[in-house]
Structure formats: C-alpha cells, structure tokens
Amino acid sequence: MAEQFVCKSSEFKNGERQIIRIGEEEIGVFKHEDEYFAYSNFCLHQGGPACEGLTIARVEEHLRADKTSMGLSFSEKDMNFVCPWHGYEYDMRTGAHVADPKVRLRKYDIVKKGDDIYVVA
C-alpha cells in the first residue's frame, strides 16, 4: 500500500469526482463538503461503474407519533451515490449500501499533505 498522488485540492471542486486507475484498480474519488472519499468503482451488484452515477441526497421518511407517514424528503446532511447500471445506492461517507449496510464498497484512505491529495492503494 503506497500513497498515490491524485491532484491538488485547489483543482478539485466540491461535488466533483475523479475516476482514476492505479494498477489494476479503478477508483472513484469524491469531494463532498470539503471532505474526500475514495471507493472502488466496481459495483457489488453486477460490476457497474458504481462511482459514476447520480449523487443524490438520502431520502428520509418522516413519521408521526402513531408511525403513519408524513411524507418523504431529502436529507440535509447525508449524501448518496447511485450506480448508473441498476441503481445500487451507496452512502457517500461509508460506502455502505443504503438498504443493506453489511454490503459495502472497498474504501481507500485519503491522505492530504498541504495542497496535495493522495489515495492509499
């Protein structure tokens, strides 16, 4: 495992993504609210490009005291990304599948040294 330089943080805007290849691995690097996340770009469902689909806020259902629904809304803080092939949805912060948290994408550590962003792979 070695630190691999990806880019300068000043060149990486919030909400942007970069799909990179390091050796045999294809990795999606996200910048979301000044935080960096890197996951394998290989969907656990059928191997689609998991990091290249929509980024979408988590859908939350609001319940009354009697557990009846008050409707759905988008989360203010949680963001997900969706595999464009069949809609497998993953949590941006953990890489865990939204419906089954035991299923999660391989996560790569990100190291920030000054203005430089490195992926540990």
Added chain:
Amino acid sequence: MSSHEATKSLKKTAAKKALAPKAGADGDPTPAQKAAFAKAMYEGVKPGIKTARKIAQEKSDKAKSDAEKPVQKVEILRKIAAPATPVETPDTKRALQLAADIEKATQDGDFERFQPEAQQALIGALCRLYSANNDMGNHFGAVGQRSAVTATDVMVLCGALLKAVDLQVFELGLWQSWSSR
C-alpha cells in the same frame, strides 16, 4: 533358564521396545532439538553465521526486485463535474426561498397558509415561464433533483392542469405524437 523361558523373555523385551514412545518418530522434536531451538531463540541470529547470510541475501534480493518493479502511476480516466448550482440572482434567491416556504408549509400540514388564489397564480405563472423557456430551447426537467414530488402528486396536478384548459388525456397524447415532443 530353559530355552522356552529365554524365548519368552526375548519376546517381552521386543514388545516393550515396540510400545515405548520413540522420540521424534511422530514429528515431535527430540529434547536435544528443543534445547537447540530455545538456545537459538535466546541468542538470536548472530552475524556471520549461515542463517544471517541467508537473511541478508533474501533482503537484498527483495530490494532488487522492488527496484525493478514498475512504479504504479495514477491514471485519471474521467472527471465528473459537480451538479450545476443556480446562479444567485436576487429574483432566483427570492423564488427559491418561496419554494422552501411552500415545502415547509406542506411538511407541517399547514395547507391553508397559501390561499388557492396564490397557488393558482404561481402554477399559472410557472406554467407559462416553463413553456416559454422550452420554446427558446432551454430544456430542463420540470422538477429538480432535490424534490420530494411523488408520481401521485404529478398525476394530480397534470390532471388538474388539463382540466383547467379543457383538454383530454388523449389530446395530450395526440399533440405529443404529432409534434414529436
């Protein structure tokens, strides 16, 4: 001792030998081997001995093979831009604030906060604005990504809009197929 007794004694000795545990026969180290191992562990690998030379050789071979390995390079395959954010003009800001207020009133169940006349005015104005933009070639989705509009909501409003201008669903279908929209 008779010959019979001598044979019996020999057989007994042979049986004892066969039944006695043989050190090292079943893979266990002998006491001598155990002592040698403990001594080696205690002393460690002394420089100059065969094992030390072997370890040094292995280290140097590994360093050589690591140096020969090609350095993995990061290849940037694709850059995906951030989703477009609205340009913050004062009017856009005001409209977004109004939309947020309407959304909050709906979530709170305060459906009478905006009177029907206000809702009609908003729907009518937005309908004309969206259509004008579409004619100008500014195509965009009628509902943004961060919206909780359901399929039922859309069908209810579409039905009401068609009814408001006295249109039937089949007329909408005809118009869409003729105009390839």
